[in-house]
Amino acid sequence: MPFGHAGNPANRDGLVQTFTFKPFDMPANAAALREQVRAFIRDNMTDGDIARRANCWQVNDPDFSRALGKAGLIGLSLPRQYGGHDRSALERYIVLEELLSVGAPVGAHWIADRQTAPLLLRYGTEEQRRRWIPGIAAGEVYGCIGLSEPNAGSDLASVRSSARRDGDGWVLNGQKIWTTNAHIAHIMIGLFRSEEGSERNAGLSQFLIPLDTPGITIRPIINLTGEHDFNEVFFDDVKLPADALIGEEGQGWAQATAELSLERSGPERYLSSMVLVTELVRHAAKGGDPAAIALAGRFTSEAWTLRQMSLAVAGRMAMGEDPALEATIVKDLGNSFEQAVPQLVQQVIDLDLSSDDPLALLAAQLLQVSPSFSLRGGTREILRGIVARGLGLR
Amino acid sequence: MNEQQTMLADMASALFGDLSHGATLAADWGRIEDMGFTGLLLDEESGGFGGGWADAAILFRLAGYHAVSLPLVEAVVAARLANDAGFAQHGFGTIAEKAEGQFEQGRFTGVVRGAAWGRNAAFVAAPAPGGGAMLLSVGDAKVEERENPAGEPRDILHFSGAPAATLTVDLFALGAAARSMQAAGALDAALALAVGYVNDRKQFGKPLGKLQAVQQALAVFACEAAAANIAATAVAQALDRGDFDYEVAAAKIRTNIAAGIGTAVAHQAHGAIGFTHEYGLHPLTRRLWSWRSEFGSEQHWSMILGHHVTTAGADHYWADMARRSDATTPSSPGCAGPGEQA
Secondary structure: OOOOOOOOHHHOOOOOOOOOOOOOOOOOOHHHHHHHHHHHHHHHOOOOOHHHHOOHHHOOOHHHHHHHHHOOOOOOOOOHHHOOOOOOHHHHHHHHHHHHHOOOOOHHHHHHHHHHHHHHHHHOOHHHHHHHHHHHHOOOOOEEEEOOEOOEOOOHHHOOOEEEEEOOEEEEEEEEEOOOOOOOOOEEEEEEEOOOOOOOOOOEEEEEEEOOOOOEEEEEEEOOOOOEEEEEEEEEEEEEOHHHEEOOOOEHHHHHHHOHHHHHHOHHHOOOOHHHHHHHHHHHHHHOOHHHHHHHHHHHHHHHHHHHHHHHHHHHHHOOOOOHHHHHHHHHHHHHHHHHHHHHHHHHOOOOOOOOOHHHHHHHHHHHHHHHHHOOOOOHHHHHHHHHHHHOOO | OOHHHHHHHHHHHHHHHHHHHHOOHHHHHHHHHHHOHHHOOOOHHHOOOOOOHHHHHHHHHHHHHOOOOOOHHHHHHHHHHHHHHOOOOOOOEEEOOEEEEEEEOOEEEEEEEEEEOOOOOOEEEEEOOOOOEEEEEHHHOEEEOOEOOOOOEEEEEEEEEEEEEEEOOOHHHHHHHHHHHHHHHHHHHHHHHHHHHHHHOEEOOEEHHHOHHHHHHHHHHHHHHHHHHHHHHHHHHHHHHOOOHHHHHHHHHHHHHHHHHHHHHHHHHHHHHHHOOOOOOHHHHHHHHHHHHOOOOHHHHHHHHHHHHHHHOHHHHHHHHHHHHHOOOOOOOOOOOHHHOO
């Protein structure tokens, strides 16, 4: 069966089950952990610009990140010897969803905590781990991901930026684009073509690049709202030591795609518009408008379902599995939900988008930024292609 | 799934695959009873399986997957309710969607609607006009035969001063949960048919499944089927916990949405052949369209869930959603039954 799951008895006779669910227990300390995060939020989140609570994992606030690190709420599942907290993946999940649900400005450290530190833990040298991970867990060291290039977006295997051997070390040349947070990040994990003349996903390697290395130029790309999230990054004979290579030479593609399940199924893939849902609940409770109440009910159903799906994937990953197809489904459905929220709020409620009504401010912000939700981290079309392949099509 | 659930799934798959939408009550009900499926939610002292809602979800999903044209799901729920109420059973029971009339001093006068296979059932559980539910003997009723678009009997029962036992259970919610579980199975089955069809059928010199437009549509369908299945699984956990109003509403809304999208894609992918009586898609899609309306539309449950969350208030919105999964899943299926809800 194309996407039956080996070992799942319901599929033995050819039954399709689209989403394999295995019961798991939430951590026994879940409620206490939630209360710890909520107390931190009460003490550290100011009542500033409410629009900054939308899509909050792309909102940078280094002060907030440092405070969060000091409170022991970053690097939760990283080993204690590198400044982490030795907690389980599900405990980390709980902390993340608590932060995202209220729109905490977690953008500065998000990528470093989610991707950079785990990658270094897996492939980095002992020296690299000691050099970088404690700062990440402290909320002081930030990362960015160097994948996209001017001619390599969804077609990532078209990467042309090069890494060539130079004595013991490496020399990088080329250009990355749409690099979120390159302007605040300390390090980049970049994908470069390390074998001259290689094609597609062969001959690629991952490198750890301190962004203050000579030869690197970072230029802002201002987004449609006038804000500065992403950048162009130019590499002009950038010299790196031998140990800048992460993992194995030529295995960059496999390494970069191995952890996509973690990236695609996290709570950030459906919670980017959650603060607007919460404001809608407030609006509906105050006014009693039946259409608003019904919309709140519908959003609750979708968010509840997505949360079950995202948690199910997290639970299976905690058991050491890689439910890649399920993770892809979570991202596609989650992004569609986050994008539908501002559209439906606008459809159902008379909003004055020039007012300072919180509902209007959040809706206006999300109407503008939500198109990016189904572009970042794998476009909708790419994801659906992956799901189709999982179905046995192609 | 634990070992017992695996056995249950294997037994049910084999039987339901054989029965499918061609089953008839006269010829095939005995096979259901021989397996003891109607006692799934009864404890062992009452001659049942001692199962919980997680087990029922497996059975109901498979009944939906195979479009079994028998009142199995309804009989399982009704048997549990009758047992809890100490209501003497002869023959199988069923559940109904609505009742209008007067229910006073243990007697009901009025109309019960949407009684699945009411004409054949010995007794019926129906939501009571003033809240709660009631159990009635079908022998006391005048039966008006009706059916839903899938051809499943959905009879109207007229009662006049009939004795009725009282239940405290929210039967409409249990019915909605059951339909969500069936719909989850039917969606997966329709998806499997559609995938098989587009891989076989060649146009423009290649299988339809090679066309990106077809792939993307079926990917959308797969996401919807996945959402319905997780909702059906999670609502069973809530039923086993005994605090399930929120989850039933959420699950029925989500499976209804999935049914709307999934049936449309399934038919579009199949082209004309899926529109024929001979082909096996309509037993699934016509059931999905029927079940989408039975035991509450999206709007009905959205208002209920919307009132729930607005009453709790925005400041408790997230905490309420999060708390509901922190209660750990019972590792052995508990049996906090429908009569014991908080």
